[in-house]
Amino acid sequence: MKASVTREYSWSMGHALWRHKGKCFHPHGHNYRMEVEVSGPVLDDGMVVDFSDIDDWIEPLIEGDLDHKFWMNDDDERHHGGNLHPDFDVSTHPFEPTAENLVVWFWAIWEDFSRSAHAWPGVVLERITIYETDRASATVRRS
Numbered sequence: 001m002k003a004s005v006t007r008e009y010s011w012s013m014g015h016a017l018w019r020h021k022g023k024c025f026h027p028h029g030h031n032y033r034m035e036v037e038v039s040g041p042v043l044d045d046g047m048v049v050d051f052s053d054i055d056d057w058i059e060p061l062i063e064g065d066l067d068h069k070f071w072m073n074d075d076d077e078r079h080h081g082g083n084l085h086p087d088f089d090v091s092t093h094p095f096e097p098t099a100e101n102l103v104v105w106f107w108a109i110w111e112d113f114s115r116s117a118h119a120w121p122g123v124v125l126e127r128i129t130i131y132e133t134d135r136a137s138a139t140v141r142r143s
Contacts, residue, residue, distance in 0.1 A: 004039035004126055005047075007054045011067040014088075015097040018076035027070070032099075033131040034058075034106070040123040049120050057113060061106075071097035099138035103130045107140045 014029035036058060040048045072078070074092045095101045110125045129139040 001042045002039060003042050003048050004037050005049065005051070005054075006035050006037040007051055007058070009034045009036070009058055009062055011062045013066050013068070014070040016070075016072055016076065016078065017096050017098065018073040018078075019096055029070075030132050032066070032102075035127070035129045036106075036125070037127040038120075038123050039126050040120070049123050053120065061109065065091065073097065099130045099132040099136065103128050103138045103140045106130070 010031065010033045012029060012031050014027060016027045017024045036054060038049060038054065042048060068089065070088045070090050072090060072092050073096050074094050076092070093101075093105075095105075106128050107125070110128075113119060114125070125142065127139060127141045129137050131137040
């Protein structure tokens with residue numbers, strides 16, 4: 001029997017959208033929420049995958065790269081030459097830090113993980129949804 005399981009995560013992060021023509025151009029932040037859904041056969045232990053195994057993959061990314069960080073596009077000139085407060089933990093990337101690009105970033109990391117020796121046999125990533133607010137989200141699905 002095949003089943004899917006979903007795990008939810010959250011973090012706080014700031015960003016600024018260099019190409020945005022409205023208020024999101026300015027530095028601001030969100031309390032993000034993410035759902036990760038995987039599927040696979042239900043094993044003899046009654047699980048597709050242990051939730052703690054998903055945590056072991058996701059939580060280091062959140063703690064190291066996202067939580068209380070400030071993401072900006074590499075092209076955003078505001079981070080060059082110390083234009084931001086020195087206490088900002090700025091992380092620059094070759095893309096705008098939108099919810100859409102964040103979910104694609106996570107998916108690409110999964111693709112690398114799924115080819116590693118640590119991958120879970122038979123487990124497939126079905127969906128990642130990132131909520132930037134309670135009413136706005138971006139999703140990538142396998143199909």
